Amino acid sequence: MLKKGMSVLLTIVITLSIAACGKVETTEEWYDKNVDEIKSLDSEDYSDLEFLRPLLKDKRVVSLGENFHSVGDYRTIKTRLIKYLHEELGYDAIGFESGLGECEMVMNSKNLTAKQMMEYSILPVWHSQETLDLFNYIKEQKETDSPLDLFGFDMQFTSMYFVEYMAQWLEKVDEKVAEDYYNMEVEFFQSYYTLINKYGFDTGHREKYQKIIDKYTSDYDKVIEYIKDNRSTLEAIYRKNDMLVDSALRTLENRMNIVRMSMVDNVEGYEIRDVIMADNVKWYMKANPDKKIILWAHNDHIAKNTSQMLALENDEWVNSFVSMGELLSKELGNDMYVIGFYMQGGKASAITTQEPFNIPSVPKDSLEEIISRSGYKTSFVDLSQHKNKNKFNKWMFTNQYASEDGLTAEIIRSNVSQFIPKQQYDGIILLDQVSPPKK
Structure with a gap:
């Protein structure tokens, strides 16, 4: 009986082995099975995106990247993805690489047009x-039972809307404090941007930037202290938003870091900023524990793992910086899904300058060319399951x-980034030919 059972088992194993050896998967078959086609950049029929459901339905954070900012088609497809994630998978917050305070003040304003919301935030x-299409959607959803919240996680100055809103808010408590605050902010940014326009991000003029820090630190400390001392009064003005005061404080507390970022080299400057961006995302998540973002x-x-990336700068390969994504990945692990965006040309x-330029064709055997072998105009490949x-x-x-553009360039350059894809992304979206944004 034992021998007979072993004989049957051996027969099964041999049969399975022969079947496995006989199944030769071709490159074409592999692409068919492992690369999904996104059939439209802007359709409201999301059936072609359903392959994303099992990958993203249980995540807390989905990150949508771009290898270059000024690409119109990236904005179109990302807007479509955001709508899909919101309507189908329950994601209810979109965070931008833009000012934390500006975004919060915009979302707390009732009478702005979608265009104003975009330009101010x-x-x-x-x-x-x-991008305006996305803000039309955000504005529409504000009036529903399932709003899509907008938040910023950057420390950078985005628009004067924060300053104006803050001054009007303070004015309801003390007109003199509000006036002094407004004048101080305007003077600070005039001083800072005068240096930036003259010297740029230059370690050779640290003493000039340091003078700004020395001059304005105490002024900002006074405003911050005033807000803390009058927190309950300020909160009572906007009772429905318990994040507004903290958003204001976090914005003002990081004003001098804007200057510090300008005094150091590119890698160190990015790291100052990205540490703060990661901290802002974590703060938002803690304040909104039920939101999927x-x-x-x-x-x-x-x-x-951006610190493991190499960037070609001035004809030398240099290590990139420790990014927000790297910091968040260490903390969130599998609760986050990261999608990189690339293009073949266009x-x-x-x-x-916002002047249009031709994107150089991707070289053979580059990351983009490898993915493009799927034959699709827009391809998605999941790396996480491999x-x-x-x-x-x-x-x-x-x-x-x-x-990509790298750390300092104004345009896209071919093969200026080196990395192991699986170390950096959970998925990649590749567009065939792209076009500039429509103003």
Whole structure:
């Protein structure tokens, strides 16, 4: 009986082994099984996005990156993804790489148009018709039982709306304090941007930036102390928003860090900023424990191990910085899903001038070219489920070159970034040909 059972078991094992050996998966078959097609950048029919449901339905955070800011099609598809995540998977907050205070004040305002909401809350680099579609949606959803909250996690100055709102708020308590605060903020930013426009982010002029810190630190400390001392009075003015005072405090407490970021080299400057951005995200999550959130930022801020990336700067490969994404990944682990965005070609707009330029074609065997072999116009590939390397997915586990703007450039450059894809992203979206934003 035992021998007969062993004989049957042996037969089964041999049969399975033969079947496995006989199943030869081709490269084309691998792409069919492992790369999903996103059929539209803007359709309200989300059936082609359903492959995302099992990957994202149980996450707390989904990060949407971009290898370059000024790409219209990125904004279009990200807006569609945000709507899908909100309507189908219950995500109810979208965080931007923009001012924390500005976003909070905008969401606390009732009579702004969608265009005003966009222009007052997020950095100008994203002001476009494509992004306006998202803000129309946010404004519409504010009136429903399932609003999509907007928050900022950056310490950078985004617009004067925070300053004006803050002055009006303080004025309800003390007109003189409000006037002094407003004048101080305006003077500070005039002094700071005069230096930035003259010297840029330059370690050679630290003493000039230090003078700004020395001059204004005590002024900001006084305003912060006043807000803390009058917290209950200020909170009573806007009873429905218990985050408003803390948003104001966090914004003002980081004013001098804007200056400090300008006094150091690029890597150190980014790290000052990204530590604060990660802290702002964690603060928002703690204050809203039931919310599922989406983050919108550059790939370099959301990737999971950016300090292991290499960036080509001045013809030398240098280590990138410890990013917000790396800090959050260590804390959130599998509760976060990170999606990097890349393109094969097309046109984009330069960061400062907004002049259109041609994106260089991606080189053969680059990350983008490898994914493009799917043949789709817009491809999504999940990396998170690939646990073992084989001949088809080995590119996920090995060093690859990709295109982006890098730490300092105004345009996209080919093969200026090196990294192991699986170390950085859970998924990647690749667009074929892209176009500049529509103003």
